Amino acid sequence: AAAPAAKPAANKPVAEAEHTVRVDTKRLDAIVNLIGELVLSRNRLKTLRARLHDEELDRAVSTLDIATARLQSAVMRTRMQPVGKVFSRFPKVARDVARNLKKEVELELVGAETELDRNLVEALADPLVHLVRNAIDHGVETPDLREAQGKPRSGHVRLSAQQEGDYVSIEVQDDGAGIDPERLRQKAREKGLIDPEAAARLTSEECLHLVFLPGFSTKQEVTDISGRGVGMDV
Secondary structure (H helix, E strand, O other), rough: OOOOOOOOOOOOOOOOOOOOOOHHHHHHHHHHHHHHHHHHHHHHHHHHHHHOOHHHHHHHHHHHHHHHHHHHHHHHHHHEOOOOHHHOHHHHHHHHHHHHHHOOOOEEEOOOOOOOHHHHHHHHHHHHHHHHHHHHHHHHOOOOHHHOOOOOOOOOOEEEEEOOOOOOEEEEEEEOOOOHHHHHHHHHOOOOOOHHHHHHHHHHHHHHHHHOOOOOOOOOOOOOOOOOOOOOOO
């Protein structure tokens, strides 16, 4: 009997073409600097065009103006990174702080896909760590206290980012007790950050701004989490 025909070999999936290229950030920075020089040259040409009133020059400069603007926008987009690069470290930060303080905290991350210039993304890391720590330390109450107040035992901290026009808004919110304006007023007086007469004139809303003074902290003692006198001056 004839041998059974061999089955055709299964087609191997064709490797997908690469759609991304890794580029050294120094090269990107060099391109951005060159774009800056090009923009300056374009602006000089626009000034010259206004003085000469030459129609042919006017058309050439207008074309250059459009191309330069598009190139500048395209290059700046290559520097954008999602804030999720920073957000991804916060679940561990929240767990560690909550465990040290014997608190229960749920961290919600929103808008991790929102993009910012990579330099800003890197610069945000330390200030956001400080804000999240403060939210858990100063804001969220202990489980027993929350339960006594009719709240869930576990506190909720929300770290969010969203695009608002040409800006990106990043917020840290918690469902804790909030800030006591009178306590802020008292601490500012005790630390000599504001004289008693000026402190007495502050409204409750103005007292809230005291947390941004350099060296302000409501903590009585220094810990690894807070009380180092940094406050919201980050």
